[in-house]
Amino acid sequence: MSDTDNEDTPFRAGTVAVLGRPNVGKSTLVNALVGAKVSIVSPRPQTTRHRLLGIATFADGQLLLVDTPGIHREQKRAMNRMMNRAARGAVDGVDAAVLVIEAGRWTDEDDLAFRALREAKVPCVLVVNKVDKVADKGQLLPFIAQVADGREFAAVHPVSAQKNKGLEALAKTLVGLVPESPPQYGEDEITDRSxxxxxxxxxxxxxxxxxxxxxxxxxxxxxxxxxxxxxxxxxxxxxxxxxxxxxxxxxxxxxxxxxxxxxxxxxxxxxxxxxxxxxxxxxxxxxxxxxxxxxxxxxxxxx
Known part of the structure; x- marks a missing residue:
């Protein structure tokens, strides 16, 4: 987002849950928006095990981004069940939500994550991540249209979190969805974790x-x-x-x-x-x- 101060623009601050199936790049997205590494990342699914707050502060808004474990079907162990509960519980009391999916792929687990967000009844932004890995960019629009058919999203943003592409527009949309409020954390704070x-x-x-x-x-x-x-x-x-x-x-x-x-x-x-x-x-x-x-x-x- 632009760092230009606009006296006529009220400051906004609020909480945004970031959900999706494992390995779609939720933590990479949160880190990129925050501008610092608050969530660990690896090529393996289910790297994120904890709900974690990343604080992204811009000129006209502050986003409290709740990074979550990937929602998955596997329930074999207590840890899997706890991770799923943590992800689903992250939508309680938030102002808006982001559903992160991988460009060109929609799975049953993506649908699970969407349903969890739909039940929360908050504005939901669809983030189509990893667009840089799609060789034929002409396939993106039909894919997005297919995903959005019958599902309500406040906005759709194709991005590459890893390459920092499309994030300025996404941040602007998210700030517009949270209430007018003074910042809840200091400008130099990046997480609530110790x-x-x-x-x-x-x-x-x-x-x-x-x-x-x-x-x-x-x-x-x-x-x-x-x-x-x-x-x-x-x-x-x-x-x-x-x-x-x-x-x-x-x-x-x-x-x-x-x-x-x-x-x-x-x-x-x-x-x-x-x-x-x-x-x-x-x-x-x-x-x-x-x-x-x-x-x-x-x-x-x-x-």
Missing amino acids: ERFLAGELVREQLMLRLGEELPYSTTVEIERFEEDGELLRIAAAIWVERDGQKPIVIGKGGERLKAISTGARVGMEKLFGRKVFLETWCRVREGWSDDEAALRRFGYSD
């Missing part, structure tokens, strides 16, 4: 990026120590797995994989927090943690 929470997410992001197909979904991260030592942050993170046999996979030969995970996470933390970080990590086993609601709540999961 640095401790974000540190754990950055470790988990490395697990999603560096482990095989199934193992990342059996891992979670618990920050056991987060201390300021002058300009240095001292952080200790436990990586939890579900079976003894998974532990050596996380650690790797001679500890090389765990070292790479720690280095990647530390670099991300230093960039986000703007200071030096000393990070210790280790791996522990808790049988079946992802299907145990008490364990999930201990590890910070909530619906």
